[in-house]
Amino acid sequence: MAYEFQETEEMTLLRDTVRKFAREQIAPKARELDETETFSVEITKAMGELGLFGMFVPTEYGGQGLDHLSFVTVVEELARIDASQAAVVAVNNSLGSGAFYYFGTEEQKRKYLPDLCSGNGLWSFGLSEAEAGCDAQASKTTAYFDNGTNEWVINGSKMWITNSCTPLSLGITVQAVTGRTPDGRVETSCFLVPTNTKGLTIKPMKGKLMWRASDTGELYFKDLRIPAKNILGDKGMGFKIMMQMLDGGRLSIGAMGLGLAQGAFDLALEYAKDRVTFGKKLYEHQVISFKLADMAMRIEAARNLLYKATWLRQNNKPYGKEAAMAKLYCAETAEFCAREGQQIFGAYGLMKEYDIERFYRDATLLRIGEGTNEILRIVIGKHVCRS
Numbered sequence: 001m002a003y004e005f006q007e008t009e010e011m012t013l014l015r016d017t018v019r020k021f022a023r024e025q026i027a028p029k030a031r032e033l034d035e036t037e038t039f040s041v042e043i044t045k046a047m048g049e050l051g052l053f054g055m056f057v058p059t060e061y062g063g064q065g066l067d068h069l070s071f072v073t074v075v076e077e078l079a080r081i082d083a084s085q086a087a088v089v090a091v092n093n094s095l096g097s098g099a100f101y102y103f104g105t106e107e108q109k110r111k112y113l114p115d116l117c118s119g120n121g122l123w124s125f126g127l128s129e130a131e132a133g134c135d136a137q138a139s140k141t142t143a144y145f146d147n148g149t150n151e152w153v154i155n156g157s158k159m160w161i162t163n164s165c166t167p168l169s170l171g172i173t174v175q176a177v178t179g180r181t182p183d184g185r186v187e188t189s190c191f192l193v194p195t196n197t198k199g200l201t202i203k204p205m206k207g208k209l210m211w212r213a214s215d216t217g218e219l220y221f222k223d224l225r226i227p228a229k230n231i232l233g234d235k236g237m238g239f240k241i242m243m244q245m246l247d248g249g250r251l252s253i254g255a256m257g258l259g260l261a262q263g264a265f266d267l268a269l270e271y272a273k274d275r276v277t278f279g280k281k282l283y284e285h286q287v288i289s290f291k292l293a294d295m296a297m298r299i300e301a302a303r304n305l306l307y308k309a310t311w312l313r314q315n316n317k318p319y320g321k322e323a324a325m326a327k328l329y330c331a332e333t334a335e336f337c338a339r340e341g342q343q344i345f346g347a348y349g350l351m352k353e354y355d356i357e358r359f360y361r362d363a364t365l366l367r368i369g370e371g372t373n374e375i376l377r378i379v380i381g382k383h384v385c386r387s
């Protein structure tokens with residue numbers, strides 16, 4: 001099979017536009033937003049105006065009608081400057097509008113997608129719970145159907161939900177237990193819960209090590225009622241819908257790893273060309289040039305793995321294994337490059353005044369969010385062992 005993920009002229013133009021925007025509009029504010037743990041409505045709106053939401057959603061629903069490689073390129077360029085802003089875009093595209101585009105009814109698409117594709121609204125992915133993180137089928141949140149009122153009634157809670165409590169948050173796709181399968185296993189379904197629904201309480205989760213300018217929330221549902229039509233997909237398909245969404249989400253989180261790795265490399269190279277020790281520039285010391293060589297080599301490998309996985313998705317081929325590999329490898333590359341980059345900066349790299357310090361902290365999320373490194377090895381293991 002010929003893989004064709006060479007960058008087109010349109011993609012290069014998009015990459016350059018996003019790079020310029022990230023350098024001019026995000027970089028000057030990133031440190032302060034990180035320090036104060038502030039979500040920026042202004043930057044989100046500006047990213048919306050630039051067309052960074054609804055990227056692979058067709059234009060008839062208000063999307064950009066682009067392909068998945070373009071989306072991954074955008075996330076990569078944002079993460080090269082700031083992981084928090086990249087997270088807002090990655091999650092709202094892949095797990096937010098993606099839920100409607102891939103699983104929604106025509107009515108659900110028409111109602112929500114225009115706002116989600118313009119940056120006027122954000123939609124979150126409500127899978128994780130206090131006791132259901134890696135073991136995502138262990139959900140304790142329940143939903144039952146009230147025949148009298150023709151409504152679903154949801155009780156329970158969710159944790160670590162990105163984009164859920166900003167002034168722009170419009171709603172959450174929630175996985176809840178709706179019964180048992182004929183063979184006695186848990187049956188789950190997905191529901192669309194607008195944030196203004198009575199019975200929903202959302203609490204911001206502060207004090208994070210990383211992605212501090214991206215918003216994270218804890219959700220509580222108490223006898224929350226939504227109309228029958230707010231089910232997403234068929235009853236009983238909840239877990240499979242969530243897993244399929246995560247396959248796609250892992251490409252964009254992989255892009256965050258790739259971008260962060262590239263950003264850490266950029267910072268380290270610039271510093272190594274400037275700083276003089278023992279009478280020569282840092283990069284002229286072999287020990288430092290070897291570090292930069294290792295970083296560049298892993299970034300190249302990560303980029304190829306991620307683009308190939310994305311190309312497979314774009315061409316409607318199975319891509320779950322490759323997406324898990326790409327996310328895992330990009331996360332490990334990001335941590336490697338952030339650590340080696342920080343090492344090149346020496347003691348300066350420990351100071352908040354230097355962006356590499358933030359990159360080092362932001363990289364840690366990538367080995368945990370949207371599938372820990374261990375879970376991804378389980379996913380890859382299942383694929384390679386059954387083939």
Ligand code: CAA
Nearest residue numbers: 125127128134135136137160161162240243244370371375
């Ligand atoms: N696509 C479609 N179906 C899938 C699937 C996929 N990718 N993966 C599994 N399934 C199906 C299986 O085929 C199986 O179907 P049958 O019942 O018909 O046989 C069913 O789902 C159950 O599969 P498993 O037995 O493999 O399920 P499991 O309980 O062993 O769990 C797991 C598998 C891979 C460990 C899964 O639980 C998992 O990925 N966990 C990690 C979850 C995760 O990444 N959470 C982070 C979310 S991020 C977040 O929520 C925050 C935010 O804001 C973004």
